[in-house]
Amino acid sequence: MEEYGGGDLLGEAMCAGARVVVVEDCVEAPAAFVLHLLLKRALAAGGGGGAALLALAHPFSHYDRILRKMGCNLSMHRKSERLHFFDLQAFPGGTRGGAIADSLAQLYSAVQRVVETYRAGENAGRLTVMIDDVSLLEVAANGSADDVLDFLHYCVTLTSEMNCLLVVLIHEDIYSSEDGVGLLAHLRYIADLVIKAAPLSTGLAADVHGQLSVVNKGMLIEQRPAKGQKVWNFHFKVKENGADFFYPGSRH
């Protein structure tokens, strides 16, 4: 805690080794901004990485305009095929009541193809596979959590075989009641890193939009860097061009 509010706390809190990142949020404190940050980082100029975005929540223009304000031109990345955008707002589409398992299998093979072509190219960086968000995938699957879980497990295999990073957004409060805990518990289990956004207990303020807790699960003690710790808690404020992270009560 020697740096008070300095630097990028989220970047420090995320260890490099994480392969599956689960972002949790709730109605009061949406965490879509974390996805935007991670997407920007994945496409950052230096790293030469790529991204595959499975967008169920918003159209491309939404991400494009937001990321543009953050200094990342998605249209350009899309043209240069570093970003692969899957517009799944109408997923599975076509016939009503078709077998969802088949649609998900097709989706997975599309993702796999993207990953393979990315690996075949001369790309140095890592590919990030991002899902926004899993709760809607479950809706698209008409409530069949098993099919969604199958799909997610397939995606997880990409991380180990193809050196991808899987980032998944899930609305945590949907699964807070005991009847529907399934998907969230599974996701937490397969996650290396859990980023959870929550509102302040005192309500939201204009300059503090909520708190983030970052839990490093996958990291073993000896692998941890000197400063690494298992759990980080800090506040955040979302801005147009990014987000501020700071420890409680330490704003300059």
Next chain:
Amino acid sequence: MAAAAAAGTGGQTLGRSSFSRAASSKTASSSSSPTASGVKLGPNGAAFVSSGIPDLDRILGGGFLLGSVVMVMEDSDAPHHLLLLRAFMSQGVVHKQPLLFAAPMKGPRSFLGALPAPVASSKEDARQRAMAGGAAGDGRASDEGLRIAWQYRKYFGDERNSSAEHRDNKQEFSHDFDLRKPLERHLLNAQHIECLSTQDLDTLHDLQDRCSAFLSKHQRKEGGNLSAGRIAIQSLCAPQCGYFGKDWDMVSFLRSLKAMVRSSNAVAIITFPHTVLSDSFCKRWQHLADTLLSIKAIPDEDKDLAKLLTGYQDMVGFLHVHKVAQTNSQVPVILEASTFSLKLRKRRSLVLERLNQAPVDGSSGPSSGGSGSCSSSTQGSQLDF
């Protein structure tokens, strides 16, 4: 074309002198700006339509965002959500915006008879309104004279100036509605109002098809004219609907509706009795909303609450703003206050006000405050003072 249409209706209504004022102002606006009537452009490429309640427009930063889904969580005991729905629909009818209305009742078209008419629809009314406005102004002035230091926020000069400016725009963008006076028949018989009963529907496919047919007329085009469509769905998950219990169907309907609305110049408002949904589905619905409001009625004789809040007699309920729709931005809208009291001014026009907590004298202060928050556990935490 809009000007011609407006002129035509102006000619039609002139005899009855019901509407000439609005029509003339509309032609003026359409000639001066390319936007269609009832659509206001905002920052960030946003376009708004009015909710029909000027105060709510102001709170939400301009009105309902075109391309967004507004959800209202109903109170299980009182039909106050209908006030919002009526204002929304009336505003659309007055602006001649196409409307699709779905409700779980036998004859949904009969609901249109309950739509309120705008205040000051005739010359006499205009004069009356001028007087009433003056009186209201006086009333407000005298109110302000009587107010004491704990409400000093009201005295911020700039705020009042901006509200005065807003009043000029308000003439065309949003109207005050008189809840006691029904909207004129000939407006309701127009072609652009579609009604649908959700009571007999066994699946949501019909509703979805109607919505997509409706929205296909309002596709968003680059540089095209901004004629807005309105969809109002009352009590979507009501138990009397045939599809009640098919939770996943309803959520996927919402999801596809949201995607469709997003790509069109329309606003959908959906009220739902959230108590009949399970907790997890209620949260799913809330996540699918772009703007999320909830309505709470207040108990008739809550003495503690009456002591705690000024103007308790006129209040009919509370409106809580959970989420405000945003376009092209990741920054959430943080309102100064999120709970507002829903009042009927002179029993006819709907106003929203921030809660004013009455000052308590020192001796009874802590006890009355405590009892207030206990008795009103529904909203005790929402009193943000």
